[in-house]
Amino acid sequence: MGEECVHVLPSNKIGESTLRQMGIILQGDHYVFTEEVGAPVNEDVDEDDQEAQIPDPTNVVGSSQPPPQYSLESISRQIEMMATMQQTRMDEMMAFHNRRYDEITSHLHEIDSKLAKMYIPDSEDES
Known part of the structure; x- marks a missing residue:
């Protein structure tokens, strides 16, 4: 009950x-x-x-603490190295994208100038 x-x-x-x-x-x-x-x-x-x-x-077996061979100092160094590697990779990617952007922009300007040279005004446009 x-x-x-x-x-x-x-x-x-x-x-x-x-x-x-x-x-x-x-x-x-x-x-x-x-x-x-x-x-x-x-x-x-x-x-x-x-x-x-x-x-x-x-x-207790299986505790959530890291094994004793890893110290807080070594883990901090590893995290710092990973952050540096990630920043380097991001910088490389940004440089690559900037180069590609510049290349594409230059190609578009070339196309634009070629199209402008091909333009023949209609007789109606002259009036």
Whole structure:
């Protein structure tokens, strides 16, 4: 009575590999953090005690932190190099487009001058 019912669709399921990446595995019929494997599952523990048992997320398998071989300094240098390469490429592209624009404009002026030379006024235009 008065219980809330939530319907779970298959698309809402979390896969086993995702749980493993989060550091959670199935032990018997309970899911536990990998650091707690072998520790007895105690269902009689208060909620306050459960909060204290939550492992440090930086130690969980598959954490979102970069591997230790990458330092913030090296990542910053890589980003800076990529930005420089991108700016160089953009400058090259702008120079190429400017050259093409100038070539096309010059061709259009040539066509315009040739058409002007070919123009023969009609007798009606002279009046």
